[in-house]
Amino acid sequence: MSKIHAAITAVGGYVPEDKMTNADLEKIVETNDEWITSRTGIKERRILKGEGLGTSDMAVHAVQQIIDKTGIDPLDIELLICATTTPDFTFPATANVITDKAGLKNAWGYDINAACSGFIYALTIAAQFIETGKHKKIIVVGGDKMSSILNFEDRATCIIFGDGCGAVLLEPNTDGFGIIDSILKSDGAGRAYLHQKAGGSVKPATIETVMNKEHFVYQEGQTVFKFAVTNMADVAYQIMQRNELTSDNVTWLVPHQANKRIIDATRERMGLDEEKVMVNIQRYGNTTNGTLPLCLWEWESKLRKGDNIVLAAFGGGFTWGSTYIKWAYDGK
Ligand code: UT7
Numbered sequence: 416m417s418k419i420h421a422a423i424t425a426v427g428g429y430v431p432e433d434k435m436t437n438a439d440l441e442k443i444v445e446t447n448d449e450w451i452t453s454r455t456g457i458k459e460r461r462i463l464k465g466e467g468l469g470t471s472d473m474a475v476h477a478v479q480q481i482i483d484k485t486g487i488d489p490l491d492i493e494l495l496i497c498a499t500t501t502p503d504f505t506f507p508a509t510a511n512v513i514t515d516k517a518g519l520k521n522a523w524g525y526d527i528n529a530a531c532s533g534f535i536y537a538l539t540i541a542a543q544f545i546e547t548g549k550h551k552k553i554i555v556v557g558g559d560k561m562s563s564i565l566n567f568e569d570r571a572t573c574i575i576f577g578d579g580c581g582a583v584l585l586e587p588n589t590d591g592f593g594i595i596d597s598i599l600k601s602d603g604a605g606r607a608y609l610h611q612k613a614g615g616s617v618k619p620a621t622i623e624t625v626m627n628k629e630h631f632v633y634q635e636g637q638t639v640f641k642f643a644v645t646n647m648a649d650v651a652y653q654i655m656q657r658n659e660l661t662s663d664n665v666t667w668l669v670p671h672q673a674n675k676r677i678i679d680a681t682r683e684r685m686g687l688d689e690e691k692v693m694v695n696i697q698r699y700g701n702t703t704n705g706t707l708p709l710c711l712w713e714w715e716s717k718l719r720k721g722d723n724i725v726l727a728a729f730g731g732g733f734t735w736g737s738t739y740i741k742w743a744y745d746g747k
Contacts, residue, residue, distance in 0.1 A: 581708020
């Protein structure tokens with residue numbers, strides 16, 4: 416029997432309606448459009464507004480799109496893995512909330528947290544369940560409500576992030592299409608430079624932690640930038656070499672959208688023209704686990720069966736990785 420690959424067979428996505436532009440941020444913190452655009456490439460980001468809405472509410476829209484597009488019976492989904500850094504609750508897992516809200520009554524599920532690399536990690540994990548023959552229909556969700564952990568008094572972090580969520584359906588393919596290879600990395604020493612100080616078991620929430628604003632993203636941007644720019648480019652280059660990919664036969668680079676300068680460095684290392692790179696950072700900012708599936712969602716209609724697609728990400732942890740996909744269908 417020919418090898419089973421896990422192929423993405425549908426993509427869904429959701430970004431909230433409310434836009435926050437650089438001009439809006441100028442009214443909140445001491446910043447300006449020129450600084451944000453030149454340092455990051457971001458022009459605006461989306462913010463999920465509304466009482467009681469969390470990451471799962473965006474995910475349900477993305478999952479529902481997959482169900483509507485494919486006509487698949489929600490009861491046929493066997494597993495849902497949710498990559499998020501802003502779960503609805505510490506527990507239960509957001510995956511459990513999504514399966515309930517989306518009516519995936521037969522699916523089991525769990526969350527994984529690898530910060531901005533979470534979607535690549537989750538995709539790789541899910542692919543194993545397909546490759547072993549254990550499951551035939553899995554949904555992988557990547558998304559974050561970053562606005563829930565942003566300090567809108569800290570101009571160094573609040574300008575970068577946004578809210579959004581994407582999802583993909585994985586099914587078995589025995590014709591050589593699907594997820595071909597992944598390289599995943601982590602270095603926990605990097606936790607010092609990008610983390611949330613309180614709210615975990617080391618420092619549970621108290622009045623002091625709230626007053627000290629320790630439940631927000633803490634980032635030492637320059638250090639993270641240095642690690643990101645090298646490691647994301649290196650790992651993307653490694654996956655090309657390992658799979659005999661060249662700048663000519665790579666059809667698309669799907670990079671994590673943290674900073675346009677990091678994206679450009681990765682593209683240059685891979686020797687790709689700008690036209691081969693999916694970039695929507697200017698509209699959505701950094702949606703953490705949402706960036707990669709949201710790119711696939713926006714570019715889905717341009718994708719063709721047989722396209723060689725390289726995903727690459729870097730994030731908190733540190734975590735980083737790259738995945739090579741031979742795309743399985745013509746987008747409409
Ligand atoms: O997705 C997860 C992984 N995260 C990343 O990959 C992010 C990696 N880091 C970055 O993308 C960049 O480091 C940032 C975009 C976060 C910051 O850009 P930078 O070029 O590294 O700026 P910087 O932190 O070195 O700050 C330069 C200057 C500072 O002023 P002084 O000390 O030179 O006077 C900052 O105070 O810019 C100032 N600054 C700002 N000015 C206007 C910082 N934030 C702002 C701002 N508006 N929003």
